[in-house]
Amino acid sequence: MPQASTASRKVRAAQTRAALLDAARRLFSDRGYLNTKITDITAAAGRSTGSFYEHFAGKDELLQALLAEMEDAIDERMVGLEHPRDHDLTDRDQLRDHLGVAWTVMRQNRPVTLALFQAMVADDPGTGRAWRDLREQTETIREHLEYLVERGHQLPGDPEFIAVAMGAMLVTLNYAVLTPPGGEDDRRVIDTLTDLLLHGLAGPASHPADEA
Amino acid sequence: MPQASTASRKVRAAQTRAALLDAARRLFSDRGYLNTKITDITAAAGRSTGSFYEHFAGKDELLQALLAEMEDAIDERMVGLEHPRDHDLTDRDQLRDHLGVAWTVMRQNRPVTLALFQAMVADDPGTGRAWRDLREQTETIREHLEYLVERGHQLPGDPEFIAVAMGAMLVTLNYAVLTPPGGEDDRRVIDTLTDLLLHGLAGPASHPADEA
DNA sequence: GTCTATATTGGGATAGAC
């Protein structure tokens, strides 16, 4: 049975770990993952370098921990929500819903999504990691698109490619757009992307009847 | 007036410079810009480190030189080609033409475009460089979109944002797609992107009359 | 201009006291 001192030791360890993760998040969203040094994190967290390695083997492992935390948070919010394969992405509301969730999650976890993006791009291009990562991240979208194809809908091309292309646009915009999350800007982004991806630059075709 | 030995000296210097640029191009497309060390370049070029600094102040300056070479090559091929603002990107042929040129140029200069992409993403996110770069690279598209708006066409959102979103998709796909340039794959990519951006996932609207 | 050899530095990682 743990003594009081042992327990308190554990608590402090957890505090340190949390402080490191928190400092990392703050730094990542500002200077980015690549330019943030381990010493920057420890300094911002008010801990020592030695202490860092007691908790993480390196910066990449810390990023994995942040990712795990993010996924836990998402799972918690999504608990019990069914997500059947047969969503119709050519339905505006359903498409908007998907893009909205994706965008919101990315924005709310910007330090992490941004770090993952940098890590992906910093890797050697020849490894094909970028395609693999994008493919994984857009798995759900791909399934929905494949479902559409099965039902006889004519997509502009290969579902896998289209899904990756959509993902590429989203993650890069998430990186490039600086406006703070949760505001009016997010709504506008989601609306624009929805309409762009639904009907393209040409817009919803105005039926001859409408013009009369 | 330069002597024979002086001229030959200049020639050898130019050769070295060219060898360094060439080696860099080869390495960039494989391991990427960020992971390529200056010593890698000099080794691949069969020159010494000291010699490198005689030609470039650093890796970033070498990249600028590569960029300049690329722009020269483009200018040369585009010489005399008018590019009026009043292109209609809701016309399939014109849209496809723009996307095709953009994609082909990126692919043919993949070492450079890839390096520029990595450099853009590696920068601190807070500086807004990503948005600025994407905005610049899509200037032509933006102008065409603004022209459409002026003519009363309803775009899915702000022209600047749409142009950047299109650029984000293109440059990230250029990074992620590994297939060699110039092949059948390029044609398919261009076709898919054209149709996706023209009419979206829903596809060209089938008029009620067509279904009868 | 190009080379070899060396200086320099930033930052990741560990040793050992507490």
Added chain:
DNA sequence: GTCTATCCCAATATAGAC
């Protein structure tokens, strides 16, 4: 577990002979 102090190396950059 946390700290301070130190080691270590990779990679940049320079010095100086040729």
